[in-house]
Amino acid sequence: MVRVTNVEDEEAPTVLIVDNNQMSLHRLSNIFRQREFNVVTCEDGDRAVDEYIRLDPELVVLALDIPSMDGHLAALEMREHGDECRILFSAPKRQAQLAQDATHSAGAIGWVEKPITASAIDSIWDLVLGPIPEAPGLEDLDTIHPVEDVIEVEPDEVASPALTPTPLPAIPISVSPTTEPIRTRKKSSKGKRLFVVLLLFTALGAAGYYAWSNNLL
Numbered sequence: 001m002v003r004v005t006n007v008e009d010e011e012a013p014t015v016l017i018v019d020n021n022q023m024s025l026h027r028l029s030n031i032f033r034q035r036e037f038n039v040v041t042c043e044d045g046d047r048a049v050d051e052y053i054r055l056d057p058e059l060v061v062l063a064l065d066i067p068s069m070d071g072h073l074a075a076l077e078m079r080e081h082g083d084e085c086r087i088l089f090s091a092p093k094r095q096a097q098l099a100q101d102a103t104h105s106a107g108a109i110g111w112v113e114k115p116i117t118a119s120a121i122d123s124i125w126d127l128v129l130g131p132i133p134e135a136p137g138l139e140d141l142d143t144i145h146p147v148e149d150v151i152e153v154e155p156d157e158v159a160s161p162a163l164t165p166t167p168l169p170a171i172p173i174s175v176s177p178t179t180e181p182i183r184t185r186k187k188s189s190k191g192k193r194l195f196v197v198l199l200l201f202t203a204l205g206a207a208g209y210y211a212w213s214n215n216l217l
Contacts, residue, residue, distance in 0.1 A: 013058035014038040018048040018074070019090065020066050024114060028061055028090075031118050045069025049077045056082065059128065063114075064091045064102060072098075072137075075106035079135040086132055088124075090114055107135030 015032045019025050020043040029039045040055060042048050046068040052060060060078065064071035071089060078085045089111035091099040099111040110127045112120050121128075 009036060012036050012038050014040060014055055015059045015061060016048065016051055016055060016057040017041045017061045018043070018045070018066060018071070019061075019063040020044065021063070021114075024063065024090070024116065028116060031116070031121055032061075034118070043067070045071065045074035048074050049081075052078045052085070053081055058086065060085065060087045062087055062089055062108075064089060064095055064099060072102035072106060075102065075108060076135065076137050076141050079106055080138055080141060083135075084132060086128070088112060088128060090116055104133075105135065105137030107133040107137075109133070 013036075015037040017025060017028045017032070017039060018041070019028070025041050025043075029041060032039050037059070040051060040057065042051055044067045048060075048062065048066070049069070060075075062071045062075055066074070069077075071091075075085075075087050075089070078087065087106060087108040089099050089103055089106075089108050090113075091111060092114045096113070102108065103111050109130060109132060110124055112124060
């Protein structure tokens with residue numbers, strides 16, 4: 001989330017305050033409004049870098065322990081984009097050594113201990129307006145946080161040549177000889193007539209025998 005508080009003076013400088021502690025955001029916003037700054041606040045490192053690029057503010061007050069991207073890394077990203085970036089770190093006392101190391105690495109103008117008060121800002125104001133140190137940590141930025149992952153591009157797959165169909169071995173197939181249909185030989189008409197004559201004589205013989213045996217003849 002980004003909040004913007006403008007003052008009436010259109011030429012007023014802009015301060016970008018980055019902290020995920022609402023109390024610190026509120027306190028710092030009041031301090032810099034009293035100094036006639038336009039105040040923009042956000043709560044994570046990634047968004048802070050985006051807002052810095054968009055706004056190009058005169059001052060960035062940056063907490064070290066913020067989500068998505070820690071303050072040290074966010075400061076290096078800002079310095080890489082704009083060498084004239086004026087950064088003031090804020091950190092609790094337990095992170096004093098970390099704050100000093102980050103201040104040197106990112107070329108910050110200094111750091112201030114939390115909880116921040118108006119008198120603490122007053123005491124370092126000349127430092128805030130002073131020259132911007134070099135940022136030796138920029139040389140190691142790609143090692144700390146690669147800007148772009150190195151992706152090994154795989155070569156396009158070469159299309160396999162069309163496979164020539166391998167002829168299948170000839171399989172011998174046994175074919176049974178076709179059985180010729182049995183044709184019934186037709187009896188000749190002459191044979192039929194002979195059969196009828198024999199049948200007639202047999203019938204007459206039987207009738208004659210029957211008559212003789214019964215004294216009919």
